[in-house]
Amino acid sequence: MILRLGWRNLWRNPRRTFLQVLAVACSLFLAVFFNNLAFGSYLQMIREGVKAGSGHIGVYHPSYLADRKIEQFFTVASSAAALARIPGVKSVFPRLQLPGLARSSHDSSGVAVLGLEMAAEAGSHPLLEGRRLKSGAIPSGGRGVLIGDRLAEILRLRVGRKLVVMFQGAGGDICSALFRVAGIFHSGVTQMDAGVIVVDRKELGEAFGAPDAAHELAIMLSGPDDVPAVLEAVRSGGCLPASAAAFPWQEAMPQLDGAIRIDRIQFRFMIVILYLIVGLGAANTLLMSVMERTREFGLFRALGLGPRAIRNMVVTEGIVLGMLGMAVGTGAGLLATWHSMRTGIDFSALMGEAEVAGMLIDPVIYSAWDHATTFWFNVGMLMIAMAASLYPARKALQIRPAQAMRTF
Amino acid sequence: MSGILVRQVSKQYRETEAVVRAIDALDLSIGEGEFTVIAGPSGSGKTTLLNLVGGLDRPDTGEIFLGDEALHAMSESELTDLRLRRIGFVFQAFNLIPVLTVYENVQFILQIQGVAGPEHAPRILPLLEELGLKGMENRFPPQLSGGQQQRVAVARAMVGQPRVILADEPTANLDSENAVALLGLMKRLNGEQGVTFLFSSHDPRVIDTARRVIRLRDGRIESDERR
Numbered sequence A: 001m002i003l004r005l006g007w008r009n010l011w012r013n014p015r016r017t018f019l020q021v022l023a024v025a026c027s028l029f030l031a032v033f034f035n036n037l038a039f040g041s042y043l044q045m046i047r048e049g050v051k052a053g054s055g056h057i058g059v060y061h062p063s064y065l066a067d068r069k070i071e072q073f074f075t076v077a078s079s080a081a082a083l084a085r086i087p088g089v090k091s092v093f094p095r096l097q098l099p100g101l102a103r104s105s106h107d108s109s110g111v112a113v114l115g116l117e118m119a120a121e122a123g124s125h126p127l128l129e130g131r132r133l134k135s136g137a138i139p140s141g142g143r144g145v146l147i148g149d150r151l152a153e154i155l156r157l158r159v160g161r162k163l164v165v166m167f168q169g170a171g172g173d174i175c176s177a178l179f180r181v182a183g184i185f186h187s188g189v190t191q192m193d194a195g196v197i198v199v200d201r202k203e204l205g206e207a208f209g210a211p212d213a214a215h216e217l218a219i220m221l222s223g224p225d226d227v228p229a230v231l232e233a234v235r236s237g238g239c240l241p242a243s244a245a246a247f248p249w250q251e252a253m254p255q256l257d258g259a260i261r262i263d264r265i266q267f268r269f270m271i272v273i274l275y276l277i278v279g280l281g282a283a284n285t286l287l288m289s290v291m292e293r294t295r296e297f298g299l300f301r302a303l304g305l306g307p308r309a310i311r312n313m314v315v316t317e318g319i320v321l322g323m324l325g326m327a328v329g330t331g332a333g334l335l336a337t338w339h340s341m342r343t344g345i346d347f348s349a350l351m352g353e354a355e356v357a358g359m360l361i362d363p364v365i366y367s368a369w370d371h372a373t374t375f376w377f378n379v380g381m382l383m384i385a386m387a388a389s390l391y392p393a394r395k396a397l398q399i400r401p402a403q404a405m406r407t408f
Numbered sequence B: 001m002s003g004i005l006v007r008q009v010s011k012q013y014r015e016t017e018a019v020v021r022a023i024d025a026l027d028l029s030i031g032e033g034e035f036t037v038i039a040g041p042s043g044s045g046k047t048t049l050l051n052l053v054g055g056l057d058r059p060d061t062g063e064i065f066l067g068d069e070a071l072h073a074m075s076e077s078e079l080t081d082l083r084l085r086r087i088g089f090v091f092q093a094f095n096l097i098p099v100l101t102v103y104e105n106v107q108f109i110l111q112i113q114g115v116a117g118p119e120h121a122p123r124i125l126p127l128l129e130e131l132g133l134k135g136m137e138n139r140f141p142p143q144l145s146g147g148q149q150q151r152v153a154v155a156r157a158m159v160g161q162p163r164v165i166l167a168d169e170p171t172a173n174l175d176s177e178n179a180v181a182l183l184g185l186m187k188r189l190n191g192e193q194g195v196t197f198l199f200s201s202h203d204p205r206v207i208d209t210a211r212r213v214i215r216l217r218d219g220r221i222e223s224d225e226r227r
Helices: A002-010 A014-052 A079-084 A149-155 A190-195 A201-208 A224-236 A254-292 A294-303 A307-343 A371-397 A401-405 B046-053 B076-086 B102-113 B117-130 B146-159 B176-193 B204-209
Strands: A057-060 A089-103 A108-116 A133-136 A144-148 A162-168 A174-185 A196-200 A216-221 A245-248 A354-356 A359-361 B004-015 B018-030 B035-039 B061-066 B087-090 B164-168 B196-200 B212-217 B220-226
Touching: A002 A307, A014 A216, A014 A224, A014 A254, A014 A307, A014 A359, A014 A371, A057 A224, A079 A089, A079 A216, A089 A149, A089 A201, A108 A149, A108 A162, A108 A190, A108 A201, A144 A149, A144 A190, A149 A174, A149 A190, A162 A196, A174 A196, A174 A201, A190 A196, A196 A201, A216 A224, A224 A245, A254 A294, A254 A307, A254 A371, A294 A307, A294 A401, A294 B076, A294 B102, A307 A371, B004 B046, B018 B046, B018 B061, B018 B220, B035 B046, B035 B176, B035 B204, B046 B061, B046 B164, B046 B196, B076 B087, B076 B102, B087 B146, B102 B117, B102 B146, B117 B146, B146 B164, B146 B176, B176 B196, B176 B204
Parallel strands: A108 A196, A144 A174, B035 B196, B035 B212, B087 B164, B164 B196
Antiparallel strands: A057 A216, A057 A245, A089 A108, A089 A162, A089 A216, A133 A174, A144 A196, A162 A174, A354 A359, B004 B018, B004 B061, B212 B220
């Protein structure tokens, strides 16, 4: 009966109820849809980030992430193949990373020399994607290198031209190697376009003085959810190179993890503000509804309805109001998520080439299901609806039957 | 025992700057099953007296007993429970719940009394039939005439099987025909079920029907006439 009363009372003023339901629904829609969109973008950021960065799990000298010293390398030997056999591991990429100086006949510039296994990483590493090539081709090995378009401008290099790269060797002495530009890429990340040279790892290793050296083993998994279990297996599997340790991507790329965390916190803060506004609106609606029915609440008290039942009646109205809006808003949010999972939303007109934490993110964002947060958004809205009804309920309880009804 | 005993009860209200003495050291005793009218001009204290006897308001001084229960000493929740189980109310302005049907308005009392669902229909439907409301169970109050609404209010007051029914100006919003019909009905219920009826009214039709007429003036009993 209380539920029936609550439901019917809401429709005594359909326009007011409709507007409040709309406010709740719009909030839930915004919360659910944009959270799922943001969640999709985080997954995209992680996906792109781990390809160019540490992998889902990165293997390094224990101090490398803090110090980034050249001598903190290890020998790969059979460890990459052994790690690749661990269930859940899709691939393992050894990488050698050296700071150096690139010199052409015109100029010189400080660079990061990135030694990759070109053939193995061809379909994975963002810098080896054909769509990023401005000219030339991706080298399959040898002394051909890829350089960024900005660096090519600085050194006045074109495809086919030679350059000399100087760096510190494994033994501490200064080494230099001659390379030829095989391709010029444009990543959109200034730091990469102006300062990265991609070289075959074996070629670089030989020039470095340690042919099988690597600073990083990037372990790729199916997704970030697999990290805890596989990390445990990697750490306990006994197949890590000597003097190396495994780190999850969050520790290996704290800038990316931090960027996602900050974005998530900002988004949730906005949701809290939005919910508070909706809560005040709901409280206002219910309070008006209670005040308009002062006489009726007086009647309820006169007929013997206890305080608890009266409070339940008002709270029920708040909950029904909230749940109506939640159903509509969540439904619309899930529908919009489903649509944007398939088609994606192209933000290139708004943000051009998006760089996050030194990594290039595709401007076409695809939503992803974040069921847990969607659930908690609904729980939160339900709590807001209940909280918004407490003050009106208190007001209803303060109504004295004799006063409310004037004539009893 | 469902008689009403009012002993040296006073009640005053503060209105802006003046203090209005609505009931002044009033003594009254109404026996079980009596059909009594409180008459008097506006402002004589009729409604205040009914509010006090119905536990809707508290006396400043004095004692009020309903049977052997001391209303003046009860907590708010005890008064609420007493109103629910012992007293039926009929209001001048009907005061039906507009979003509930005729049946649901009557059922409301059984619900809050905690009467089991299967008992509702056997108690409500005969009562509605007796009050001439058969076939109107699913109508909402705005779809009824004033007389029909007041009969629903009587059904609501009766369904909880109270021992006392308090009615404030029950015929004030009714035409003559409906007023006479309602009074006849109440008198019949009083005769058949022995429920104590206490009215406030200045309607001569109501006053003529009563077996006992208590006239108030300035919060005091001016006359107490038994017929």
